[in-house]
Amino acid sequence: MNHRITAGLIAFTLVASTAGAQEAPDWERRYDCMLRNGPIVVDGSGDEFAWQLAPEVGSFTRFQDDDLTPRHRTSAKMLWDEENLYILVAVDDADIWSTMTVGDEDCLCREETIEIFIDADGDERDYAEIHINCLDTINDIWIPKRDFKYRDGSPVDWPDLYSWTQEGMKHAVVNHGTVNDKSDVDSGSVFEFALPWKGFGKIAGSANIPPKPGDVWRININRYERPRGGEDTETELSGWAPLDLQSYHVPDRFGYVRFVEGH
Ligand SMILES: [Ca+2]
Ligand SMILES: [Ca+2]
Ligand SMILES: [Ca+2]
DSSP, X not given: OOHHHHHHHHHHHHHHHHHTTTOOOTTOOEEEEEEOOSOOOOSSOOOSHHHHHSOOOOOOEEOBTTBOSOSSOEEEEEEEOSXXXXXXXXXXXXXXXXXXXXXXXXXXXXXXXXXXXXXXXXXXXEXXXXXXXXXXXEXXXXXXXXXXXXXXXXXXXXXXXXXXXOTTOEEEEEEESOTTOTTSOOOEEEEEEEEEGGGGGGGGTTSOSSOOTTOEEEXXXXXXXXXXXXXXXXXXXXXXXXXXXXXXXOGGGSEEEEEESOO
């Protein structure tokens, strides 16, 4: 039995053992996303008052082998208003790199990327997968369902998936270090998004647009950290809501993000 399968069985066993006690499963993550209190400028800096007031979503979990603590720290915050969902992600990274400058062509996960998964109505279908790298390259992808089949069961056509666009999305990255220069030690990168509610299109499904206070969307934030030119075994996969079996496409385990009005 390899390590991947072992880790998956351990995670399943933990979930099963807590279910009878009516406790939250160990993979469950919840976050109260607050109304922004002050302006947000999408510039790759979280220095706005509004971001200072927002709590972090919580620690990320590595989901490889039996080592659940990431070696590379990631933190994230979310806010909302009537127009947008705002997301701020900060990564510690001693070597910032990417070469992919064209979006919607190939998975940015072949290099280093942040991936945001959004299932607005929580039906585990028609969810968004949005990639960003340190060069501010974007993939916005529509996933019909977790096993990558259309609703009628026919195989996925990737150009069709890439054809979905989060209309009006604003995004920015600030890299604290030297990109694509391995000779020094970098600090990391900050990614900032404003995602218009109306821009989700078919991703919204049956969700309210904009959400009403108390609505819950299923969202996860994941990270691929890869050594440049290194062995694939050195790649670190981590996420806010811990998943299983080395796949990010587990929408039933995405975090529960509840939109609230106050602080
Ligand atoms: Ca900002
Ligand atoms: Ca790196
Ligand atoms: Ca959905």
